[in-house]
Amino acid sequence: MRQNWLEWVALAVSVVAIVAVVGFLVVDGIRDAGRPPMPVVEVRLDDAYQTDAGWLVPATVGNDGDQAAEAVELVARAPVGDGSAGVEEAQVTLDYLPSGSEVDVAFGFSQRPSGDVTVTVRGLRLP
Amino acid sequence: MAKASKRSRDHGKNRGKARGRDRDTQRSAHDREDVGRTARQLLRAVGGGLIIGLPLLFTMEMWFHSFLLSSWKLVVLLLVTFVVVIGYSALSGFRHERTWAELLIDSVHTMGIAAIVSALALLLLGRIGPDTGIRDAVGKIALQVIPVAFGVSLAGAQLAGGGGGGGGGGGGSEDEGNDEDAQDQGSSATDGGGNLGAFARLFVGAGAALLFALNIAPTEEPMLLGIEASWWLLLAVVVASIVMTLAIVFYADFRGGRSPQGGDSILDHPLTETVAAYGVSLGVSLLLLWSFGRTDGASWSVIVGQTVMLGFVAAFGAAAGRLLVGGGAQTSGGG
Numbered sequence: 001m002r003q004n005w006l007e008w009v010a011l012a013v014s015v016v017a018i019v020a021v022v023g024f025l026v027v028d029g030i031r032d033a034g035r036p037p038m039p040v041v042e043v044r045l046d047d048a049y050q051t052d053a054g055w056l057v058p059a060t061v062g063n064d065g066d067q068a069a070e071a072v073e074l075v076a077r078a079p080v081g082d083g084s085a086g087v088e089e090a091q092v093t094l095d096y097l098p099s100g101s102e103v104d105v106a107f108g109f110s111q112r113p114s115g116d117v118t119v120t121v122r123g124l125r126l127p
Numbered sequence: 128m129a130k131a132s133k134r135s136r137d138h139g140k141n142r143g144k145a146r147g148r149d150r151d152t153q154r155s156a157h158d159r160e161d162v163g164r165t166a167r168q169l170l171r172a173v174g175g176g177l178i179i180g181l182p183l184l185f186t187m188e189m190w191f192h193s194f195l196l197s198s199w200k201l202v203v204l205l206l207v208t209f210v211v212v213i214g215y216s217a218l219s220g221f222r223h224e225r226t227w228a229e230l231l232i233d234s235v236h237t238m239g240i241a242a243i244v245s246a247l248a249l250l251l252l253g254r255i256g257p258d259t260g261i262r263d264a265v266g267k268i269a270l271q272v273i274p275v276a277f278g279v280s281l282a283g284a285q286l287a288g289g290g291g292g293g294g295g296g297g298g299g300s301e302d303e304g305n306d307e308d309a310q311d312q313g314s315s316a317t318d319g320g321g322n323l324g325a326f327a328r329l330f331v332g333a334g335a336a337l338l339f340a341l342n343i344a345p346t347e348e349p350m351l352l353g354i355e356a357s358w359w360l361l362l363a364v365v366v367a368s369i370v371m372t373l374a375i376v377f378y379a380d381f382r383g384g385r386s387p388q389g390g391d392s393i394l395d396h397p398l399t400e401t402v403a404a405y406g407v408s409l410g411v412s413l414l415l416l417w418s419f420g421r422t423d424g425a426s427w428s429v430i431v432g433q434t435v436m437l438g439f440v441a442a443f444g445a446a447a448g449r450l451l452v453g454g455g456a457q458t459s460g461g462g
Binding site for chain 2: 010
């Protein structure tokens with residue numbers, strides 16, 4: 001069985017690619033404890049910006065669980081303006097929230113939020 | 128290649144001297160041509176992988192199932208793919224004998240090239256990027272490896288220029304290498320002779336059914352069809368699947384189709400082979416539905432409905448696969 005250098009390179013790269021993909025999946029399968037989705041929301045109030053249609057507050061949604069989630073409905077509440085306008089609600093729905101991944105979203109308010117933005121998960125679907 | 132080296136050998140004899148130096152240049156020329164042949168093989172592999180893989184690279188459900196499916200399911204799917212690839216390259220190589228080691232190396236090549244082609248294609252389509260989680264990215268690559276590996280495998284077996292002959296470029300040296308292996312009958316992977324047995328045909332049918340049904344299985348359509356179909360409609364689909372595939376393989380006079388006269392094995396008769404192939408197709412459908420989570424929490428009637436509907440597609444795939452390899456069997460000049 002005579003091989004030239006290109007065949008050796010192709011074989012080596014192939015083996016590395018297979019070991020990387022399968023190895024990662026096996027390790028991930030062993031470490032997977034089947035924990036349910038754990039949405040983690042990080043609101044970036046400092047990055048809030050004004051648009052013609054109100055204020056947008058960017059946020060990053062992560063998932064610390066092992067399972068993915070579908071149709072994740074998030075509700076953000078924040079006091080707006082000088083406080084006299086009361087608390088406003090904003091809502092975002094994520095089609096998919098994979099485990100260990102991050103999804104960028106933005107919550108919309110009529111004025112700049114004047115206090116902390118609290119986010120709650122209203123519901124989600126398990127795959 | 129064999130011809131070329133013989134020519135240069137004659138040339139060397141005529142000159143009668145500097146034989147050692149001649150042998151060196153002969154070897155380096157040989158190596159260069161060998162590398163060229165390997166490069167063309169790799170190009171065919173990438174091309175074949177993309178031709179078969181592109182429809183599923185552009186399927187949204189394939190991207191999402193990368194993280195919806197558990198790692199174990201992905202590993203099982205990759206194992207099944209690997210087995211199909213090994214089996215297919217063993218059967219398609221019936222023109223020239225190969226050792227098990229060569230077969231295994233070929234199949235590792237196929238899977239590895241498929242993984243790299245999938246990764247690059249997903250990068251190109253923007254499905255994998257710096258922001259993608261590792262698990263998500265690896266899952267996407269693993270899922271796309273399945274169709275791409277089938278394409279790479281097909282490129283190696285069916286799409287190669289001139290097949291076993293010397294047609295496409297330096298195809299000849301392949302045969303040269305295999306002559307040595309042919310002596311080694313004991314560890315040879317196939318029986319040779321170019322006659323595929325009933326089980327081998329069924330195996331190729333299963334692989335083709337998997338490839339064909341894989342294009343439909345990730346989508347929501349089979350579930351919808353399965354849920355909405357009433358029992359008599361499903362029965363009609365079963366009958367249609369069997370009758371149509373029986374007609375296509377044995378009576379439609381497709382290239383690679385076979386005459387209805389049976390062989391020795393029980394499975395060599397048209398009806399038994401068709402029914403067996405249909406059973407395999409249903410099994411493949413069920414495997415795919417399970418893989419994509421369509422059986423989770425589903426009632427038995429829904430599972431059966433989905434399996435029969437997807438089995439319609441799988442049965443046609445199995446028929447196409449048997450046509451593809453059928454030409455090497457009994458009919459020969461038939462088509």
